[in-house]
Amino acid sequence: MNPLLAISDLSVTFATDRGHVQALDGVSLSLNAGETLAVVGESGSGKSVTALSILGLLGDSGRVSDGSIEFGGEDLTKVSDQRLREIRGNQIAFIFQEPMSSLNPVLTIGTQVAEPIWLHHKKPWSEAFEQAGELLQRVAIPDAVKRLEDYPHQFSGGMRQRAMIAMALACQPKLIIADEPTTALDVTVQAQILSLLKNLTKEANSSLILITHDLGVVARYADNVAVMYGGRVVETASARELYKNPQHPYTEGLMASIPKLDGDPGSRLYTIEGQPPDLSNLPSGCSFHPRCPYAQDKCTMTKPTLSEVAPNHLRACFGYER
Amino acid sequence: MSDSNILEVRDLQVHFPVTEGLLKRQVGSIAAVNGVSFHIKRGETFSLVGESGCGKSTTALSVLKMESVLGGQIIFDGEDITHHSPAQMRGIRRKMQMVYQDPFGSLNPRMKVGSIIGEPLRVHGMAGDKAQYHARIKSLMKTVGLLEDMAERYPHEFSGGQRQRICIARALALDPKLIICDEPVSALDVSIQAQVVNLLMDLQERLGLTYLFIAHDLSVVRHISNRVAVMYLGKIVEEADRDTLFQTPKHPYTKALLAAVPEADPELEAQRAEQLIIGEIPSLRSPPSGCTFHTRCVDAMPICQQQAPDRTTDGASTLACHLYP
Numbered sequence A: 001m002n003p004l005l006a007i008s009d010l011s012v013t014f015a016t017d018r019g020h021v022q023a024l025d026g027v028s029l030s031l032n033a034g035e036t037l038a039v040v041g042e043s044g045s046g047k048s049v050t051a052l053s054i055l056g057l058l059g060d061s062g063r064v065s066d067g068s069i070e071f072g073g074e075d076l077t078k079v080s081d082q083r084l085r086e087i088r089g090n091q092i093a094f095i096f097q098e099p100m101s102s103l104n105p106v107l108t109i110g111t112q113v114a115e116p117i118w119l120h121h122k123k124p125w126s127e128a129f130e131q132a133g134e135l136l137q138r139v140a141i142p143d144a145v146k147r148l149e150d151y152p153h154q155f156s157g158g159m160r161q162r163a164m165i166a167m168a169l170a171c172q173p174k175l176i177i178a179d180e181p182t183t184a185l186d187v188t189v190q191a192q193i194l195s196l197l198k199n200l201t202k203e204a205n206s207s208l209i210l211i212t213h214d215l216g217v218v219a220r221y222a223d224n225v226a227v228m229y230g231g232r233v234v235e236t237a238s239a240r241e242l243y244k245n246p247q248h249p250y251t252e253g254l255m256a257s258i259p260k261l262d263g264d265p266g267s268r269l270y271t272i273e274g275q276p277p278d279l280s281n282l283p284s285g286c287s288f289h290p291r292c293p294y295a296q297d298k299c300t301m302t303k304p305t306l307s308e309v310a311p312n313h314l315r316a317c318f319g320y321e322r
Numbered sequence B: 001m002s003d004s005n006i007l008e009v010r011d012l013q014v015h016f017p018v019t020e021g022l023l024k025r026q027v028g029s030i031a032a033v034n035g036v037s038f039h040i041k042r043g044e045t046f047s048l049v050g051e052s053g054c055g056k057s058t059t060a061l062s063v064l065k066m067e068s069v070l071g072g073q074i075i076f077d078g079e080d081i082t083h084h085s086p087a088q089m090r091g092i093r094r095k096m097q098m099v100y101q102d103p104f105g106s107l108n109p110r111m112k113v114g115s116i117i118g119e120p121l122r123v124h125g126m127a128g129d130k131a132q133y134h135a136r137i138k139s140l141m142k143t144v145g146l147l148e149d150m151a152e153r154y155p156h157e158f159s160g161g162q163r164q165r166i167c168i169a170r171a172l173a174l175d176p177k178l179i180i181c182d183e184p185v186s187a188l189d190v191s192i193q194a195q196v197v198n199l200l201m202d203l204q205e206r207l208g209l210t211y212l213f214i215a216h217d218l219s220v221v222r223h224i225s226n227r228v229a230v231m232y233l234g235k236i237v238e239e240a241d242r243d244t245l246f247q248t249p250k251h252p253y254t255k256a257l258l259a260a261v262p263e264a265d266p267e268l269e270a271q272r273a274e275q276l277i278i279g280e281i282p283s284l285r286s287p288p289s290g291c292t293f294h295t296r297c298v299d300a301m302p303i304c305q306q307q308a309p310d311r312t313t314d315g316a317s318t319l320a321c322h323l324y325p
Helices: A047-054 A081-087 A109-121 A125-138 A155-169 A188-205 A215-221 A240-242 A249-257 A297-301 B056-063 B085-093 B114-125 B130-143 B149-152 B159-170 B190-207 B218-225 B242-247 B252-260 B264-273 B302-307
Strands: A004-017 A019-031 A037-038 A062-071 A090-094 A175-179 A207-212 A223-227 A232-238 A307-310 A313-315 B006-018 B025-041 B045-047 B071-076 B096-099 B176-181 B211-215 B229-232 B237-240 B311-313 B317-320
Touching: A004 B311, A019 A047, A019 A062, A019 A223, A019 A232, A037 A047, A037 A215, A047 A062, A047 A175, A047 A207, A047 B252, A062 A223, A090 A155, A109 A125, A109 A155, A125 A155, A155 A175, A155 A188, A175 A188, A175 B056, A175 B242, A188 A207, A188 B252, A215 A240, A215 B264, A223 A240, A223 B045, A232 A249, A232 B056, A232 B317, A240 B264, A249 B190, B006 B056, B025 B056, B025 B071, B025 B114, B025 B211, B025 B237, B045 B056, B045 B218, B056 B071, B056 B176, B085 B096, B085 B190, B096 B159, B114 B130, B114 B149, B114 B159, B114 B264, B130 B159, B159 B190, B190 B211, B190 B218, B211 B218, B218 B242, B229 B252, B237 B242, B237 B252
Parallel strands: A037 A207, A037 A223, A090 A175, A175 A207, B045 B211, B045 B229, B096 B176, B176 B211
Antiparallel strands: A004 A019, A004 A062, A223 A232, A232 A313, A307 A313, B006 B025, B006 B071, B229 B237, B237 B317, B311 B317
16 A cells, blocks of 8 residues: 655755755655654754645745655645645645634634635535534534634634634545644643544544654554654654654653653653754764764764664664663 | 741632723732642642643742732741732742743843843842852852853853753752742753753752742653642642642542643553543633532532532542532
């Protein structure tokens, strides 16, 4: 079976005041239909840029300098803007972190949920609006039909994110990309929103890319995980395998540094020394080497590429002695 | 009040006015903190947890008298500070310092780091002569793991984790007894959070500090706290020592909150039955009648709508819930 989405060797650069910054450096990922892939990493790891480049939303300063993004037989890095507009919101939908800034404050919720249906499925407005009501019901907004006339400011944070999910589902997309969808929400609401998203994508057999920094969220909702660091994918595996058997020193450190609810309270937490790297000034070789307890001379000179350590478990590391 | 307590808060009430129109006529008020009582023992870490709008930060700010207190009593280090004037509070704040959530917003971008850390010394007239002042700054920087030569740099040259170290050094400048930490790690990257949590625990041990810790991340709270109080809509619903609260949570809200936090373990998560709490936090403008949690509670009974529960204790936990009369 061909994957739904296959990113190969993707490199993205941004033109900034301080020269070119390479935000992604040879990123490869693939995603099957119906699968949930979590992309995890810290600020500046390139997880959001990966998502934005799928939709061609890099803006004026960003440019795909190398690689391809295969989706449904097309290379999204090569298609026209016109074609991308047909795909966006239709076959690929996006849910952003901050629902308040991604909803238009002067349009009603109903208008915004109905718009993609009207635009992409060429339905008459009345029919699209009716479908918007059904969608709001599916995302469990009470009094859905009545609330179509509300403006975003009349919705709470959790309800706005539900409305965003309704918009994302409107055209039955094959792929939904959610970039930190619950970071701005409280934990009890986060659990509601993520379960809803997971259940609805499963029902529709859509795929989900979940971008997050929260390893708990990954454990609860993801099938597969890609760990990013310094603009590269450093490890990919199924969620179970990754947590049980992390193979990259960065992943291992990350797992060890979070306090567990069944851990030993008051003990010293494991720390990864140093800071996440600055993309405009990446360390040579493996960009994790200055923080890596196992770094050897080779790591400071050559970039490791992804290679298989177990079936479907890849890591970019020269191997280290534990 | 016993000598072992550094802080005691009794029946704290903090209300915010609701105003209307051009003249800002007051038309009502919001009870942001509504009858909160707790005490903190010397040398321990006491955490207030809850979701946004539960009043945890307001409670902390009113301990510093940075919010005006409508009712109740605040006793700090044996002294009733409830009605202290701003001038009297200056002396008290030497002994109570704060570390904020956002290490970007809480450092003046135009001041050098050394000057930021030394500012409390200058403000409180404790700078001494030049040599003493600079020596103190150096030693503070060393204490929090910053290099001495960083004193001449500006905040923007530092990462989030280092900035939080600068904030902690500034809070330590006056040798405070109590440090209020309002979400000190939630703005930081995962790999940096552990560094700051370790630093806070080291400092507590070395300097005998007491922390009032405010956070929503329950795994960090469990790691660092001795006792924990869970707040909901301006009230403490459950308070217990750490192990009791995390191993045998009793209040339905505490249970729901713990269940909502995903564990970083897919196998554990697969076994866990998903227990979703319904609805969202009601508005403080029109809080529900009776027990304010009844609209979302899975165990709600008829009485919960009518009557606010009293606080009861069984020795291990203090609860405000009709299930535990």
